[in-house]
Amino acid sequence: MYILYDIGGTNMRLAALKDLQTFGEAVHIKTPQNFDEAMKQFSQTALKLADGEKIFGVAGGVPGALNHDKNSLYHSPNLTGWDGKPFQKVLSHALGGAKIFMENDTDMIGLGEAAFGAGKGRNIVVYMTVSTGVGGSRIVNGKIDPAFWGQEPGQQIIDPSDRLYDPGTLENYVSGGGVERIYGKPAYEITDAAVWDELAKWLAYGLHNSIVHWSPEIIILGGSMMTKQPGISLDAVRGHLRKIMKIFPELPELTLVGLGDEGGFYGSMQYLQVKRDAGEIA
Known part of the structure; x- marks a missing residue:
């Protein structure tokens, strides 16, 4: 089981991806400005989408510049409360050790359009x-x-x-x-x-x-x-x-x-496919 996400300053969307080929219907959540509350709602939604299955990988786009290690936001104009917070670490712990991948949201949409659009x-x-x-x-x-x-x-x-x-x-x-x-x-x-x-x-x-x-x-x-x-x-x-x-x-x-509004999900799916082929996730 894999989870795709697309986070914006107003809303965030998550979807389940079982076979790295097709994803399910997205769940929409208002994006909390408070980082801890956002991670709580994210992880609860992801676990609900997984429905008891082990989550091997999570990938998606976030609105802003990432730090060099790509494990947290360096600066997001619309989510300043997330800046410098341990996005990858917190979610991996909450989701049973799943590999967490994050990229700029525009990069993920571009990847989706290049691979599928x-x-x-x-x-x-x-x-x-x-x-x-x-x-x-x-x-x-x-x-x-x-x-x-x-x-x-x-x-x-x-x-x-x-x-x-x-x-x-x-x-x-x-x-x-x-x-x-x-x-x-x-x-x-x-x-x-x-x-x-x-x-x-x-x-x-x-x-x-x-x-x-x-x-x-x-x-x-x-x-x-x-x-x-x-x-x-x-x-x-x-x-x-x-x-x-x-x-x-x-x-x-x-x-x-x-791809309309789904470009980010398609990009995240392509991203996970590449990571699996490279042996970085199961």
Whole structure:
């Protein structure tokens, strides 16, 4: 028996995985800001999902930067009460010695899209989410690309003049949170097509940087700013990228997510499959 999880600042979801091939229906829980209470609810839910079976491995994504050993959150903007707390140790003890694996949530979604979704069959995949914030990950040959501190393409500077916001990062210019700060209203209330085209252009600048740094075969875009309407047009982003890109003869494929809200679970399943094949879990 294995357990998958997807933790957000508001909710966390857990699902049972028996055969490393298909997972069951997710259980949703409000995410406690208090770490001890969160671990209590997590472990109780996991044991209930296991229904008496031994849990060999637990894997999932968390919203924030991890420490180098990947056993606790270094910093999570929405779960500050979890920072530095022994996530891996506490859960392993509560779940009978199960192996606990944690990764950044964006990395897990990217892994899921690369293995089972829009990037299936591609060797180098970039996943970018444009939602309340902006995050991204690079998946190479079915594995999360190693990084010393993690991958944060949303923090790249795309406007050193800071004309719209200081600092002029991709996240501050195209995320839902950034758009609301700049324009004074939620993104879903903006109906001016010129604004949305401007957002597509800023996003194209950021994607251009990711392309020349990471050289992917495909870029998969997700998050509410891309998948909901009104939203940033994929065609508009592609058009701006064609004008900007000079160094490479062609652009990587640009597409939207294929797994909806389940990308993190699929990524966690792939992660456990790799760990089992490497002999790290039973």
